[in-house]
Amino acid sequence: MIDSLRLRLLLWLLIPMTAYVGISSSDAYDNAVAGATLIQDRALLASARMIAGQVQWVDGAPAVNVPPAALEMFASPSHDNVYYQVLMDDETLLAGRLDFPLDVDFADAQPVYATPMYEGQPLRVVSYIRQLYDNGTLRLVSVSVGQTLHGHQQMLDELWQPALRRQLILLLLAIALVVLGLTIELRPILRIKDELATREPDSLTPLRAGRLQLELRPIVEAINQYIQRLNAQIVVQKRFVADAAHQLRTPLTVIDSQIQFARQLDDPERIAQVLQALHEGSRNMTDLTNKLLQLSQAEASNSAAFPRQPLDVVEIAATVLEELAGLAQRKHIDLGMEPDTEQAWVLGNEAQLSGMLMNLIDNALRYTPAYGKVTLGIALAPAPKEGSKTQTGDAAAMHVVITVTDNGPGIPAEVRERVFERFYRNAAPDQPGSGLGLAIVREIVHATQGSITLSAPDDGGGLIASVRLPMTTAPAGYG
Template sequence: MLRPNPPEQLAARAAAPSTSRARSLRARLVLWLALPLVVYVAADAWLDLAAARHNADLVHYHSLDTAAQMISGQIEWEDGRLRVSVPPAALAVFAAPETPVRDQIAYQVSTEDGRLLAGRLDFGTRPAFDTVGLADTGTYADLLEGQPVHVAAVVRTMYDAGRTERVVTRVAQTMNGRDAMIRQLWWPSTVRQLALVGLALAMILIGLTLELRPILRLAGNVSARAPTDLAPLDPEGLQRELQPIAGAFNQYLQRIADNALTQKRFIADAAHQMRTPLAILDTQMQVAAQTNADDALHEVLKAARTSTRNLADLINDLLLLSQAEASAATSETVELLQVARTVLEDLALLADGRRIDLGMEAAEQPVWTSGNRTLVAALLFNLVDNAVRYTQEGGHVTVQVSADYGWAMLTVTDNGPGIPPDAYARVFERFTRLAGTQTQGSGLGLAIVRQIVDRMGGQIALAPGPGGTGLAVTVWLRRAGAPAAA
């Protein structure tokens, strides 16, 4: 048995965007919001790194300068010679660093003429007095045994019995501790800022998702509508910025509804105005056919009456189609078994004339749906009428009324010539007739059926009949409970 796809699922599939072409508004908003945050964090991290380097350099140079000053203070004359004793306190400055990283420390005390008083002989790449020039103290960067170091230099002028001599004290330290201090000063704040950016982006995504839900609900509302549903959108629940969009869309819907109503009125008025002269013309031809005229004139009158009847059927179909388009989606509770019996009684004479076995398979319990009773009857009448007209003489047409999974089902099955599967979609178009069809008709029967089904929020499907012969047309209408009176 065929089963329908719920209209909500069909609408959701139709509304699904193409990911290859669609541009995500949420992604673009996140990008615009994240870009200044990332730029700010990057600039702030760079400034923090520069500040951390500056502070680490100040601490590093201060320690070196303190040690150099302490060593320089221990230089003195002894028996006409310069002597220096390095106090343990001078190197104790580096004994307990703020970081667990150990550095190499070196010092040198030398005179202006290059005589070494204490410390290392090879000390960096620059001469001692070139590093400070005329100043008494100085700091600079150098290389010691291939490693980068910071150096602090202190120059002291020693006086003894009218003799003077300048002595420079230099203390060097590798930069491992300084680099570790930079990381300690800079990295935690950077991590906190990155965490804040991540939290901000997460909140932005959550906020955009929540704030875009009204748009998605609005899109789902529009997509789930029937093609003829032009009711205005409800702007309640939309943000203030989105309400003008809904208002503009409602104005557009109103213009479409006005144009559609004008066309429907024109069709209805034109069809109604044409029915009266056609009825008069048919009556006049009936009277003329009863006169003593020759056989040729009778044939002409018969053909003219057939044409007027076909035209009258077309006008009636147009009026019914206009009624189906203009009717409300639901109006009353309809019992399908009663409707089916009435339709079969109306078409029994036509079926007998073609020796068609017209029958019904009824459900054990009444089956109810909500809709317009006249339109439901017209829906089933068109299906059965088409089956009787297109089935060969001596065939059979069966109407089945049943219920399944919350749906009220009408199935019309025949053993006629059927419809090719590739033409299933085209037969619901207006004024469509398949090639090779001999039976006269307006080409509006299945179009009217489709219009009524869509109007009632149902579905319709075509399939081959039992054994692959003929045609089975199944209509699903939303099932309703029995009214209280029933």
């Protein structure tokens, strides 16, 4: 695996360009061979025709006088050897070599070219047939001319090598330009790298795109979006730590004062009273700590640490009511569930969903006076047409609606949004509670893509907390 971007891009360019140069050079070589061969063949044919034109009847017999010009046209710095043969159709040799390396076929009307071996080297040969009349009798004479290939090879090199050099120069120039271009164009990215490397660990300011190329700007934008989310998460964590420290400071101070006071007492009855107060304070701190932990988990409920799966709200609600039945009995509160459906499936985390129901019902039990009534309702309803976030499938158009109704003092309409804030309490100072229950509920509901609203019953007394969650289908094979 090649990790270098320069080398990878260079390979993307080098491989096809090398293939192109190879194919182009092969074509140039073939064209050069054809061109050199054509030039040599034309010279051979011109020489053969010139010699054939000198064949005449002298004293009743054919004779030939080979002109020097017929052979001088082959003169070149390559010093090629030139061979010829003039042969009558009765195998009479008029001139040249008897062992000429070409078998003549007098039936060929067109010049014949061949490249046989002669005296240990290749020879380019042409055979030309001329008609010769003797007192009305048709005779045929064959003129064959051959030349070694040194000049042919020299001409081939002169035609082909410049084209090859141009192709190689073009390839090297492309490689150099790619390396230089990448070095220049990657400078903005390297500047961003240097900026990140020199930053303070706690610096979360967005990156500056500057003169970054259009194709690379989405990377910087994605990093800036991540920085914003990270900054928001850090703000939440800092606020959580500050709120937790503030809320824990007071009960710890009270417990410390009670311990100091108890150390000065000798009366067992008074000491027992102080110990009882310490026990109550410890329980309140335990409850506050648990709520803070639940709030922290609710804020992180979108992470992979809280996997989601189809859950039956009716089944989970029944379990939660069983756990809170003791608290309801101690306060003589009529706690019950009135579901309109046997099953109501949502996609979520079981611990988070149980915590949401626990806080909703516990909040209602805390603020409902003795001999009051708290009712949990579960129903199915069409999803809102606007702003709805539902699951795909047959259940996409439905929501699971969870209502917790009590006949307590209720919450005034002007403060119903504020009760979802952390540590905000709409209760008497001496009434127990941490002010975190509804804040936890809202975080879990939002993480489950749902919504929560508070309203008053039709008779105006008490409170109705309504949670809407997108409905999903039951798991395969259920039931």
